[in-house]
Amino acid sequence: MITTETREKLARIDAFIRESVIPYEKDPRNGGHGPSQDLVDEIRAKARALGLVAPHIRADGSHVTHRETALLLRAAGYSPLGPLALNVMAPDEGNMFLLGKVATAEQKRRFLEPLVAGHTRSAFFMTEPDGGAGSDPSMMQTVARQDGNHWVIDGRKTFITGADGAACAIVMAKTDQGATMFLTALPNPAIRIDRVLDTIDSSMPGGHSVIAIEGLRLSADEVLGEVGQGFRYAQIRLAPARLTHCMRWWGTASRAHDIATHYALKRHAFGKPLIDHEGVGFMLADNEIDLKQAELMIDWCADVLDTGAAGTAESSMAKVAVSEALFRVADRCVQILGGTGVSRDTVVEQAFREIRAFRIYDGPSEVHRWSLAKRLKKQASAISGI
C-alpha cells in the first residue's frame, strides 16, 4: 500500500528535518507571528535542492494516497518549521488539493503551479466575524452579486491564515444560486487586511488576519468551479485538509515527547533520573499510547478517504480524537520539563501553544461531537437485536 518511492522519500524527509530544519528553530527570524518569509524561503530552497518540496504531489500533479501522505506529513511535522520547508502547511496544502480537483487548466497554470512549486502562498477566505460563518457555515454574510459578466463581493472575513503575503485567495461568498467559490490574485485594493491577530500559535507565515472585502469586482473566469457549488467544494477540501492538520501536529507532538523523554533521562530529582519516578514514567507511557492511538486514527481515516468516500464523519472523529490526544501529550511534556517546559528553550512550549489552537481550528471538538450525534440519531433507528 505504501510504495517504495514513498518509503524512500520518507527517509529523506526524516533526515532533512533532523539535520537541516531543526537547527533553524532558534533562528531569530522565527518569531511571534510565525517565521519570516525570508526564513521560509531559505529553508525551502534547501528542500527544493533535495526535491522535497510538496513531496506528496507527483510530477504529473497527482497526489500520493492519503495514507502515504500521512507518513510524509507526520515526518514533516517533527519540526514546526518542517511543513513550511516542504510546502505542506495549511492553508496551502488544502488549497492545492482543492485546486487540483476543481480549477480550470488556466487557473492551475496561473495559481496552482507556482503554489506547488513553493514560490507563492495562498489563503482561504471562509470564516467570518460577528455572527457570520464559523462552526455553522449557513450563517455566511459575505455576498457576491452579479453585475453583468462580473461579480461584486462585499463582506468581512476573520482568522484568514496567511492572507498577509499570499499571492491568491479562494473566497467563499453567497449568491442567489448558493454559496460560491472565487479564485483571485492578491493583493487587491478591494481586499483590506484590517489587522493581523495576535494569537497563541506562531507557526504560520502571515499569521491570521481580519479582512474587509469592499466592492471586490471579479470576472466570470474568477469563479472557482461552478456557481452555487461552494459548499460541495468546501466538503472536498474539508476532510483531507482536516486530516493533514492531524498529521503535521502529530509530528510535532512526537517531537515534544522525544524531548521530554530525553529530559527525563538526563535530569535528576530526589536521587534518581526523572524517568525512574513513576509520576514521570507513567506520563511518558501515556504519551506513547496517545501517539499510537492518534497515528492509528489518522491512518484509518486516510484509508477511508482513499476509497473515495467523503469521510466527513470519520474525519470528525479523527479530528476530535487526535487533537485532544496530542494536546494531552504536549501538556504532559510541558509538565515533565517543569520550568523549562514553559520557556522557549525547547520547542515543547510552542508545541503546547500550537496544539491548543489546533483544538479550535477546523472546528472545535464540540462542533464535531454535535455532528456525530446528529448522524448517530439517524443511524439509531436501524439498530436491532440489542
Place this chain on the structure above:
Amino acid sequence: MITTETREKLARIDAFIRESVIPYEKDPRNGGHGPSQDLVDEIRAKARALGLVAPHIRADGSHVTHRETALLLRAAGYSPLGPLALNVMAPDEGNMFLLGKVATAEQKRRFLEPLVAGHTRSAFFMTEPDGGAGSDPSMMQTVARQDGNHWVIDGRKTFITGADGAACAIVMAKTDQGATMFLTALPNPAIRIDRVLDTIDSSMPGGHSVIAIEGLRLSADEVLGEVGQGFRYAQIRLAPARLTHCMRWWGTASRAHDIATHYALKRHAFGKPLIDHEGVGFMLADNEIDLKQAELMIDWCADVLDTGAAGTAESSMAKVAVSEALFRVADRCVQILGGTGVSRDTVVEQAFREIRAFRIYDGPSEVHRWSLAKRLKKQASAISGI
C-alpha cells in the same frame, strides 16, 4: 488478510448472538457467580449445532490469525454470554492457545481436544495471595520439589478463574531449575478450593477461587513443556490472551453503546428525545470515538502478533488503552440510562461491572505503564536529532 471463510463465520456469529444468545441473558440461571454450567451447556449445544464452537480454531487444530480472531471475538462479546456459547472465554481460550503451542501429543489428546470441543473447562493457576505472585511474578511462593520421578507441589493460589468445575489446570510453580508449568486433571484432593470469591463481575462460570495446594504429587509427564520454562510459556500465552480480553469486552461495550443509543432515541426529557440533548449526544459521540480507537488498537496489536513478535509492549499499550476506553463507554452508557443504567433491566449494568474488573485482570493499568516506562528508558538513549 481476512479470509472469506472468516467473513462468513463472522456473519453467522453475529446472527447467532443476536437471535439465540441474547434471549438467554435474562435466564434465571445467569446469576451472581456467573451462568450455571447447565445454562452454558444449553447455549453451547446451539453453537455446536451451527459449527460455531471455538470458531477461531480450524479443523486441523491451527488458529486463524490474531487479526481474524479479533473480528470473531468482538462479535462473540456482543453478549456477555457469547464467549461462553462459542467456547472462546477466559481462561480457556488462552489455555487452548498455550496447549496448542507447548503440550505433547498425548496431553493434547487428553486435555486439549475436549477443551476445544467445548466439553470441558480449564483453569490457569498463576496468581497468588498475600505477597505472592501477582503483578510481579517474581514473588512466586508456590514450590514444586522433585521427589524421584515425581514432583510435589505446595502453595496457595487466588483469583483462579473457573477452577470450580474445571477438568484440568495449568499450575505454575517454582523449582530449582526455575518456574515450571504443570498440567493436571481436576478435581484432585490435593487441590482444595477454599472459597469462591464474591466479585463485582459475574460472567465467568465457576467464578474466581482461592485455592490451597497441599502435597500435590505429579508425575514427570505432567510437566507442561520443559522444566524451568514457565515464565517463557507464560509470555507465549500472555499477549494473545490479554488481547482476546480486549476483543470480547469490546463487543460488550459496543452492545452497551447500542442500548444507550436506542434508549436516548426513545426516552424524552425536557421536551425532546435524550439524544437531542447535547449532554447525551456528546457522550454517545465520545463512545463512538472510544470504540473506534479501541478497535484500531486491537487490530494493530493483532497484526504485530501475527508477525510472530512477542508483542509484550504492544499488548500492554492495547490493554491500557482498550480497558480504559471501554470503561469510559460503559460508564457513559450507565449515565445515559439513569436509574435503568444501575439496574439489571439491561446488560449495561453488567457491562459496567465486568469492564471495571477487566481494568484489573491481566495486570492493572499501572503495571503496564510501569513496564512501558522501563522500556522507554532503555530506548531513550537512542533518541537523537531532537
Place this chain on the structure above:
Amino acid sequence: MITTETREKLARIDAFIRESVIPYEKDPRNGGHGPSQDLVDEIRAKARALGLVAPHIRADGSHVTHRETALLLRAAGYSPLGPLALNVMAPDEGNMFLLGKVATAEQKRRFLEPLVAGHTRSAFFMTEPDGGAGSDPSMMQTVARQDGNHWVIDGRKTFITGADGAACAIVMAKTDQGATMFLTALPNPAIRIDRVLDTIDSSMPGGHSVIAIEGLRLSADEVLGEVGQGFRYAQIRLAPARLTHCMRWWGTASRAHDIATHYALKRHAFGKPLIDHEGVGFMLADNEIDLKQAELMIDWCADVLDTGAAGTAESSMAKVAVSEALFRVADRCVQILGGTGVSRDTVVEQAFREIRAFRIYDGPSEVHRWSLAKRLKKQASAISGI
C-alpha cells in the same frame, strides 16, 4: 457553630461505627438487596442503647444545623451499615425532615414519631417509569382525582427505595389544583409492588421497587400539607436530602481510602510497599484532595441551607462535585487493591458500586449541569465591567 453536644455525639458515633457496626459488614444477612430487616433491627438496637438513633434530631423534634448534620452523617457513613444503624439513611432521613416541616400533629404522632424512633421505615413515591416524572418532574403521570371527600389515585412509580417493608409512603400525584403530596400507611392492597429491581447498589433495606397504584382511595386528612403544593414541598425536601446523600457517601469513600492506604502500606510489589510506588502514592494523594474538596463543598452548602435559603443551585453544585469526586476516590481504591478491589473481601467493592449509583440518584450530573447553565444564563446579563 458546632455545639459541644454535637462534638461529643460525633465522638460516640465514630467509636460506635468502628467498634460495633463494621463487624456486621460481613454478616451473611448483609446481602444482595441490602441488609435484612432482622440485621438492621439488631444493629439499631445497639445504637438505641447508646442514644444514637436519629442523632441529628433533638428530643423536642427539632434538627441540629445542617452543618452539624454533616459532621454526624459523614461519621455514620464510614460503614455502609452505619446510616441504617443510626436511622439516618435515605429515604427516611429526608422524609423525617419533610414531615417535621409539613405534617399535622396527628400525622406526626402516627407516622413521624415511630420513624424517628427507628421502629418503622418509610418510602417516597416520586419517580415514574416510561416517560413519567424523572429528572423532569413536569412529566408526572400519576393522577389523583377528587371523589367527594376522598381522593382516588392511579399511576405507576419506579425506583421507590425501601417500599418493600415500609410502614408509610409519601405519594406524589397531580391533581386539578397542581401536584399534591399524600401520606398514607403501608401496606395497602391498592399499592402493589410489581418487582424489586436488581440494582448495582445493595445498601438500602427493601431495595428499589416498581409500584402500581390502582384505585388508591385516600381521605382528605391523608393529604400532606396543602393540595397543590407538592412541588414546593418537594423543594423543601430536595436540597437537604440531596446533601445528606453526599454526607453519608463521603464517609464510605473515606473508609475506602483508609482501606486502600492500609493495603498500600502492607502489600509489596517490585521490591517495595505499594505506597512507595508513585503510581499508587499519587492516587492516594488525589484521594485526599478529592475528599477534602468534597467535605468543603458539603460544609459550604450546609451553611447556605442553615441561612434558610432553598440552596437549589448550591446543592446541585455540591451533588455534582461530591458524587464525581467520591466516585474517583472509590475507583482509585479499587485500582489500588487490584484483584482484592473487585472482590467483596473489603467494603471497597461495595463503596464503588454504591457511589456509582449515587451519581444517578437525586438527579444525574447532567441534569444538574443543565439547571446550573439555565441559572447562569439568567445571571449573565448582569455581568459588567469584564
Place this chain on the structure above:
Amino acid sequence: MITTETREKLARIDAFIRESVIPYEKDPRNGGHGPSQDLVDEIRAKARALGLVAPHIRADGSHVTHRETALLLRAAGYSPLGPLALNVMAPDEGNMFLLGKVATAEQKRRFLEPLVAGHTRSAFFMTEPDGGAGSDPSMMQTVARQDGNHWVIDGRKTFITGADGAACAIVMAKTDQGATMFLTALPNPAIRIDRVLDTIDSSMPGGHSVIAIEGLRLSADEVLGEVGQGFRYAQIRLAPARLTHCMRWWGTASRAHDIATHYALKRHAFGKPLIDHEGVGFMLADNEIDLKQAELMIDWCADVLDTGAAGTAESSMAKVAVSEALFRVADRCVQILGGTGVSRDTVVEQAFREIRAFRIYDGPSEVHRWSLAKRLKKQASAISGI
C-alpha cells in the same frame, strides 16, 4: 472573621480593577515579557492615590489575616494587571511577608519599606539550573564561603522572576552551617543576568531570568536572619506565597469565566445562543463548580495558616487542586470562545497561558503529590478500625 475594614477595601479594589485597571490591558506597553515598568508605575500611582497599594498590609506593617488576604487578592487578580497595580504580585508579596518576619529593623527600613510602598521591586534567588535546586531543594549548588567577616557567593540561578529591574534580592546559598539566606541590593556587578527567558506567561515585570553569581562579596549584616536557617525561612515564605498565587490566578480565571459566559450569551450558532447549547452550558456549569471548589480550598488553607500552623501539606493540596481547577476553567473558556479564545482580543488567552505556567511554578503537581504521599505513609500506621 472578616473585618469591616477589609470588606470595605474589597469593594474599593473591585471597583478600581473594573474601572481603572482593565482598560490598561490593551495598552501596547503590556507586551511579551510582561508590562513595562512605566506602565506599572502609571497604574500603581492610581492605586496609591486610592490608598490601595499593598492593601493587605496595615499601616503598622502587620498583615491582615490570610483569610482576608484571600478576599483582597482574588479581587486583585480579576485583571492580570491588578496585582501589579496593587503591589501584591509575586515574588514581592512573598518577599515582603518573609522580610516582615525575619529582617532586622535596619533591613526593613532600607529594603522592606520602599517595597511595601510600591516604589521598588525585589527578587528571590532560589531555583537553579542543570541539576541544582529545583523541586528538590537539597540539590542546591550555590555556595557561600566565609572569608573573614564577609561571605563570598558563587553559583547559578534560573527562573528568577523580576530580577531584571529589582532593587534587592534574597539569595539562597549553602554554607558549612547549612542553607542560608542573604539580602542584598541590586544591581551588583557580581550578579549577572545572562538572559531573560522567553516564557509562555507574560504578566510579571522583568520576566524570569537566568543569573550567574560570581564572587559576590557580602558583609555579615547582609545575612537575612540567622546563618543556617535558610530552609526554615523558605518554609515560612513557602505556604503563604504559594497560596497567594492561588488567590491571584483564581481572580483571573473567574474573569475568563465571566468573559466566556458573556460571549456564550451574545454569540449564536445553529439557531440559538451558544449558552443554550448544552455543550457550552455544561462547560460553564463546570467552571462555576471548579471556581467554587478552588475558592473553598483557598479559604480552608488560609484558615489553617491563620492558626499559625506551617500549612505545608494543606498548601500542597490547595496548590494542586486550585491550579488544576483553574486550568480547566481557562481551557474551557478558550474552547467556548473558539477562534477568539486563541487570540489576544480578550484576556482569556493570557489567562490560559499564565495558568499553564502556574501549574509549574512553586512546585509542579507531581512534587506536591509526592510529598503528600510521603506524609500519608507516615500517618497510615495510625489507621485503625477500618
